[in-house]
Amino acid sequence: xxxxxxxxxxxxxxxxxxxxxxxxxxxxxxxxxxxxxxxxxxxxxxxxxxxxxxxxxxxxxxxxxxxxxxxxxxxxxxxxxxxxxxxxxxxxxxxxxxxxxxxxxxxxxxxxxxxxxxxxxxxxxxxxxxxxxxxxxxxxxxxxxxxxxxxxxxxxxxxxxxxxxxxxxxxxxxxxxxxxxxxxxxxxxxxxxxxxxxxxxxxxxxxxxxxxxxxxxxxxxxxxxxxxxxxxxxxxxxxxxxxxxxxxxxxxxxxxxxxxxxxxxxxxxxxxxxxxxxxxxxxxxxxxxxxxxxxxxxxxxxxxxxxxxxxxxxxxxxxxxxxxxxxxxxxxxxxxxxxxxxxxxxxxxxxxxxxxxxxxxxxxxxxxxxxxxxxxxxxxxxxxxxxxxxxxxxxxxxxxxxxxxxxxxxxxxxxxxxxx
Amino acid sequence: xxxxxxxxxxxxxxxxxxxxxxxxxxxxxxxxxxxxxxxxxxxxxxxxxxxxxxxxxxxxxxxxxxxxxxxxxxxxxxxxxxxxxxxxxxxxxxxxxxxxxxxxxxxxxxxxxxxxxxxxxxxxxxxxxxxxxxxxxxxxxxxxxxxxxxxxxxxxxxxxxxxxxxxxxxxxxxxxxxxxxxxxxxxxxxxxxxxxxxxxxxxxxxxxxxxxxxxxxxxxxxxxxxxxxxxxxxxxxxxxxxxxxxxxxxxxxxxx
Numbered sequence: 001x002x003x004x005x006x007x008x009x010x011x012x013x014x015x016x017x018x019x020x021x022x023x024x025x026x027x028x029x030x031x032x033x034x035x036x037x038x039x040x041x042x043x044x045x046x047x048x049x050x051x052x053x054x055x056x057x058x059x060x061x062x063x064x065x066x067x068x069x070x071x072x073x074x075x076x077x078x079x080x081x082x083x084x085x086x087x088x089x090x091x092x093x094x095x096x097x098x099x100x101x102x103x104x105x106x107x108x109x110x111x112x113x114x115x116x117x118x119x120x121x122x123x124x125x126x127x128x129x130x131x132x133x134x135x136x137x138x139x140x141x142x143x144x145x146x147x148x149x150x151x152x153x154x155x156x157x158x159x160x161x162x163x164x165x166x167x168x169x170x171x172x173x174x175x176x177x178x179x180x181x182x183x184x185x186x187x188x189x190x191x192x193x194x195x196x197x198x199x200x201x202x203x204x205x206x207x208x209x210x211x212x213x214x215x216x217x218x219x220x221x222x223x224x225x226x227x228x229x230x231x232x233x234x235x236x237x238x239x240x241x242x243x244x245x246x247x248x249x250x251x252x253x254x255x256x257x258x259x260x261x262x263x264x265x266x267x268x269x270x271x272x273x274x275x276x277x278x279x280x281x282x283x284x285x286x287x288x289x290x291x292x293x294x295x296x297x298x299x300x301x302x303x304x305x306x307x308x309x310x311x312x313x314x315x316x317x318x319x320x321x322x323x324x325x326x327x328x329x330x331x332x333x334x335x336x337x338x339x340x341x342x343x344x345x346x347x348x349x350x351x352x353x354x355x356x357x358x359x360x361x362x363x364x365x366x367x368x369x370x371x372x373x374x375x376x377x378x379x380x381x382x383x384x385x386x387x388x389x390x391x392x393x394x395x396x397x398x399x400x401x402x403x404x405x406x407x408x409x410x411x412x413x414x415x416x417x418x419x420x
Numbered sequence: 421x422x423x424x425x426x427x428x429x430x431x432x433x434x435x436x437x438x439x440x441x442x443x444x445x446x447x448x449x450x451x452x453x454x455x456x457x458x459x460x461x462x463x464x465x466x467x468x469x470x471x472x473x474x475x476x477x478x479x480x481x482x483x484x485x486x487x488x489x490x491x492x493x494x495x496x497x498x499x500x501x502x503x504x505x506x507x508x509x510x511x512x513x514x515x516x517x518x519x520x521x522x523x524x525x526x527x528x529x530x531x532x533x534x535x536x537x538x539x540x541x542x543x544x545x546x547x548x549x550x551x552x553x554x555x556x557x558x559x560x561x562x563x564x565x566x567x568x569x570x571x572x573x574x575x576x577x578x579x580x581x582x583x584x585x586x587x588x589x590x591x592x593x594x595x596x597x598x599x600x601x602x603x604x605x606x607x608x609x610x611x612x613x614x615x616x617x618x619x620x621x622x623x624x625x626x627x628x629x630x631x632x633x634x635x636x637x638x639x640x641x642x643x644x645x646x647x648x649x650x651x652x653x654x655x656x657x658x659x660x661x662x663x664x665x666x667x668x669x670x671x672x673x674x675x676x
Contacts, residue, residue: 003636003639003640006640007639007640007643010640010643010644010647011643011647014643014644014647014648015647015648017648018647018648018649018650019650031584032584032585032587035587035588036587036588037585037586037587037588037589038585039584039585045548045551045552046552046662047552047553048552048553048645048663048671048673049658049659049662049663050645050648050649050650050659051649051651051654051655051656051659052649052650052651052653052654052655052658052659053653053655053657053658053659053661053662054650054653055662056645056648059644060648095640098637099637099640099641099644101556101558101564101586101589102555102556102557102558102564102637102641103554103555103556103566103586104555104641137588257653259650259652259653260652274652274653276653350528353526353527353528354526354527354528354529356526357524357526357527357529357530358529360529364528364529367528367529367534368528368534
């Protein structure tokens with residue numbers, strides 16, 4: 001291949017793909033059979049980290065940034081005056097294989113602008129994955145973007161070669177979508193997502209009977225929502241996420257703080273700060289529902305439509321539900337242990353095991369690694385020292401904030417000032 | 421009571437042979453020291469322990485019977501940390517296991533159980549980092565070569581990962597600090613020693629040894645690394661937290 005041409009294209013098409021946050025490479029079960037290249041079993045690996053602190057696990061590129069759509073929030077939109085480029089199928093294959101052999105990446109994340117039609121684009125994406133699997137004997141991770149509106153047949157073929165498929169809904173509400181991406185049809189997003197969901201269900205049931213059923217998107221489906229572009233509150237965002245987790249069995253919903261890239265008056269101005277703290281709080285809430293046994297309604301609801309920026313969502317929930325505390329770590333069940341602010345799931349597991357041997361006191365808990373600063377007000381253990389004052393939620397919050405230093409302090413003060 | 425110091429050859433089997441000796445002679449207050457890493461003490465009674473495969477196997481099998489595979493793995497990982505005094509932490513732990521009638525490996529309130537678990541975690545993190553930060557460079561003889569200098573002796577732990585992943589290419593991973601490497605010849609992984617030319621710069625790619633296209637792919641990779649970064653979200657603190665500076669020297673994308 002011509003290295004200088006490829007270098008130029010890579011520059012353009014990696015730059016255009018970088019707003020897709022997903023870089024996960026875990027959850028697939030593709031073993032290296034017949035001495036091929038690569039192995040996608042077990043956990044994912046971050047091979048590097050960019051200066052913004054994000055993981056580099058996959059070669060994340062667009063096949064092309066030519067696009068027939070004009071979505072206001074997207075850097076690749078038709079009306080944007082940017083350099084355009086397109087990879088050939090073979091170029092993507094060569095890049096992936098050569099990067100993989102050098103242990104730079106776990107695999108490929110291929111997305112694309114939509115040129116000509118949805119099917120025409122999807123066909124090219126599938127062609128890359130097919131070539132990697134069948135001709136190069138590649139067992140690494142492949143994440144393909146489902147192009148909104150792509151046909152069922154193509155989605156089925158995509159699932160046979162890819163480990164993960166994703167379609168980004170980007171804007172959480174129909175009205176927001178109407179405003180920012182008027183030529184996109186909401187149903188077009190749902191169509192491929194639904195097809196993939198049904199195929200995965202079918203694969204799982206067939207697999208039980210015939211072990212050799214070919215794999216179908218073993219790492220599941222995911223989606224992404226932009227945060228802070230179209231005025232949605234956290235309640236709307238998390239409820240939308242809940243809807244997709246429940247109805248489409250998604251593995252992940254990603255939240256992407258909007259990076260201003262457009263002069264369009266419908267969007268935040270260029271230079272507006274990226275809402276990274278809010279994004280972080282959304283991920284914390286996402287984790288609470290996926291791993292800590294929380295319901296979305298407990299974290300946000302009609303009364304509390306936005307997450308607290310200066311404290312984490314679990315602490316925020318605890319302060320609204322002081323009647324559930326203090327929790328006795330030596331007797332409480334797993335569900336309540338997981339609800340103590342400052343106690344993570346790793347600590348919960350250790351507490352459950354360790355308390356079989358002896359009653360736990362503060363020293364034990366600190367060594368196990370709980371965040372004492374927050375946890376101390378919400379639990380009792382085998383020690384005479386515990387919070388005896390009858391503090392109100394506001395008093396508690398003030399004490400905790402006074403005694404903690406958040407890595408977000410700087411950001412917090414500037415973000416809060418916006419509202420004062 | 422006499423304080424004994426057991427001296428062994430630094431191998432895991434050697435360490436387990438010491439454990440066998442401790443139980444055989446019902447020792448108390450002993451310490452175990454690596455022959456190549458001893459701290460001389462005037463008032464102790466030194467005893468050199470010879471590595472005995474049969475005895476070490478018996479200890480290892482005994483451990484496997486008394487405890488979970490997670491725990492035996494942790495003990496092995498913690499041993500590879502090569503930290504000063506690790507032998508004594510582990511021998512306390514192993515004695516605790518053998519002397520208890522019930523399973524004790526989840527007793528995180530016991531100092532040596534927690535300590536072993538934490539050190540094993542550090543080693544496991546380093547193993548994972550090496551699986552991530554190895555950068556192969558294609559040599560003129562079609563071998564993918566990488567050099568590393570990990571904090572702990574993790575080569576034995578990463579062998580399987582690279583073997584199953586790069587089954588169709590020859591590769592070498594060389595630990596320049598411990599001066600040995602792994603070589604995969606398309607069939608099996610072997611432990612190798614290597615001689616490098618004087619003044620060989622491990623952080624550079626020498627045109628005398630490496631393939632021409634190697635330079636092009638490094639350029640592409642570095643270019644990709646820069647292009648995929650979002651400058652508006654720059655966060656060097658997080659960047660350095662994920663890739664501490666001591667790892668930068670062998671990452672081609674971090675070279676000037």
